[in-house]
Amino acid sequence: MLTQTKLEILIKEILPLAQRAGLECPHIHFELVDAQDIHALASYHGLPVRYAHWSFGKTFGRLKTAYDYRMSQIYELVINARPFYAFIDRSSTDAQALLIVAHVLAHVDYFSHSRLFSTTTPNILHQSSWRSRRIADLGRIYGNNAVESLLDAAWVLGDHVGRIGGHKEPAGDPSDILGFVAINSRVLEEWERQVLLMVRDESRYFWPQRLSKINNEGYATFWHTRLTRELSPGTEITWQIAHLNSRLLATTPPRLNPYALGARIYERLYQQHGITQVMAARNLLDDAGLIRIGLDEHVIRHCRLDVFREQDSALSSPYAGPEQIKTQLLQDVEHAGVPYLSVSPRSREEGSLIIEHHFDGRDLDFYELPFALKAVSQRLWGGLVQLHTIKKGVHHIASHNGSRWADEVV
Numbered sequence: 001m002l003t004q005t006k007l008e009i010l011i012k013e014i015l016p017l018a019q020r021a022g023l024e025c026p027h028i029h030f031e032l033v034d035a036q037d038i039h040a041l042a043s044y045h046g047l048p049v050r051y052a053h054w055s056f057g058k059t060f061g062r063l064k065t066a067y068d069y070r071m072s073q074i075y076e077l078v079i080n081a082r083p084f085y086a087f088i089d090r091s092s093t094d095a096q097a098l099l100i101v102a103h104v105l106a107h108v109d110y111f112s113h114s115r116l117f118s119t120t121t122p123n124i125l126h127q128s129s130w131r132s133r134r135i136a137d138l139g140r141i142y143g144n145n146a147v148e149s150l151l152d153a154a155w156v157l158g159d160h161v162g163r164i165g166g167h168k169e170p171a172g173d174p175s176d177i178l179g180f181v182a183i184n185s186r187v188l189e190e191w192e193r194q195v196l197l198m199v200r201d202e203s204r205y206f207w208p209q210r211l212s213k214i215n216n217e218g219y220a221t222f223w224h225t226r227l228t229r230e231l232s233p234g235t236e237i238t239w240q241i242a243h244l245n246s247r248l249l250a251t252t253p254p255r256l257n258p259y260a261l262g263a264r265i266y267e268r269l270y271q272q273h274g275i276t277q278v279m280a281a282r283n284l285l286d287d288a289g290l291i292r293i294g295l296d297e298h299v300i301r302h303c304r305l306d307v308f309r310e311q312d313s314a315l316s317s318p319y320a321g322p323e324q325i326k327t328q329l330l331q332d333v334e335h336a337g338v339p340y341l342s343v344s345p346r347s348r349e350e351g352s353l354i355i356e357h358h359f360d361g362r363d364l365d366f367y368e369l370p371f372a373l374k375a376v377s378q379r380l381w382g383g384l385v386q387l388h389t390i391k392k393g394v395h396h397i398a399s400h401n402g403s404r405w406a407d408e409v410v
Helices: 004-020 035-043 054-068 094-113 124-142 144-156 177-184 190-211 213-229 235-248 258-273 275-284 287-294 297-302 322-337 346-350 369-381
Strands: 028-033 076-079 084-089 341-343 353-357 385-391 394-400 405-409
Touching (some): 004 028, 028 035, 028 094, 035 054, 035 076, 035 084, 076 094, 094 213, 094 235, 094 275, 124 190, 177 341, 177 346, 177 353, 177 369, 213 235, 213 275, 213 287, 258 275, 258 287, 258 297, 287 322, 297 322, 353 369, 369 385, 369 394
Parallel strands (some): 028 084, 353 385
Antiparallel strands (some): 076 084, 341 353, 385 394, 394 405
C-alpha cells in the first residue's frame, strides 16, 4: 500500500531525471485515492466537481465492473488545471508508483507545451464547481426533469462546439452548432441558454484531449520508459516496472492501444531525428498529425495494425498495405473520429436549423439519427431541424419537426 510519505520519496527520485531530460514540471498536487475514488473521478471525465447526470453513473458502473473482473485498471488520472492535480491509486506498489509518477510528469509537460492546450482555462476546477452548483440550483427551481432533459439534448450537440483556437464566442464558427443553437433558438428561456453555454464550455475543455489521446499517452509512455531505465532500484523493482510497462503496451487486435502506438511513433522519431523532433511533435501535433509524420511499416508491424479478418467478404485480400492502413487510421482519428458537421448559412434566413454533414466516405448512423434530431428539435430548437448528408452514395435530407421524422432522397 502506497503512503504519502513514500510517494514523496519516489517523486524526489524521479523528478530530477525528468528535469535534466528537459521536461517542464511545474507544481503538481499528488493525491492518493482508493480504486473506487479513481473510478468516480474517471466517470466524471477527470473533473472531481461536475454537475450531476445519469451518464456519469453509467460510466462508473462500467469502469467498476471492468476493475472487479480484472479486465482493466486505472493507475493515475491527471487534471489539466493550475496547479496540476494527479490522482494515484494507493494500492500501487512502489515500483508501479515510480513508473506512474514518471508518466504523470510527462503528461504535465505535454499539457504545458502542446498548442492544443494553449487556450485551456487554468481555473477549470473553480468553473466546474460553479457550474455544478448553478445547475443544481436550477434543478431545484425548474425541476430535475427539465434540467436533465435539457442536458440530454445538449449532449447530442456536445461534440460540435467549433474549432479549438478559433472563435471563442458562441456561434462564431459554423461548426459551433451548440453555440449557434444557444444564441439563436427562439424557444429557449434564459436559464436554458446558460446551461447550453456551460455544456459548450466544458466540451471545449475536453475536446483537445480527445484530439490528442494517442499523442499524449504515447509521449508520456515514451518518457516514463526512458526515465525508469535510468533508475537503479534493484532487480525486484526493475522487474515490477517492466511487468507493468508490458501490460500498458500489450496489443490485442482489433483494439487499438494508444499507449503502444504513440510510444512507438515517438521512439521512431527519436531514432531517426533526435530529441528535437520529439519535442516538435509534442508542441505542434494532434493524433492525426503524429500519424501522418510517424506511421510507417515498422510501426504498423510492431503495433500489429496489419491484422485483418480473413472471413471479411468485402476484402479481396485479408491484408492491407501500409498506405491503406494509414489512410484508415487517419480517418478514425481525424476530428476525434466525430462526423464533421456545420450550420448552413440558410439557417438564419429560413428559421429552420439546417446542418450540413461534410461527408468523408462514411455514412452516419441512421438508426440513432432520428432520436438525435428529435431531441434537438423538441427540446432545443422548437422547429424543423434538417441534416444534409450522403447515404450509400446518394444525397439525403434527414429531418425532424418535433413530431415527425423524415428521410428524403434528393
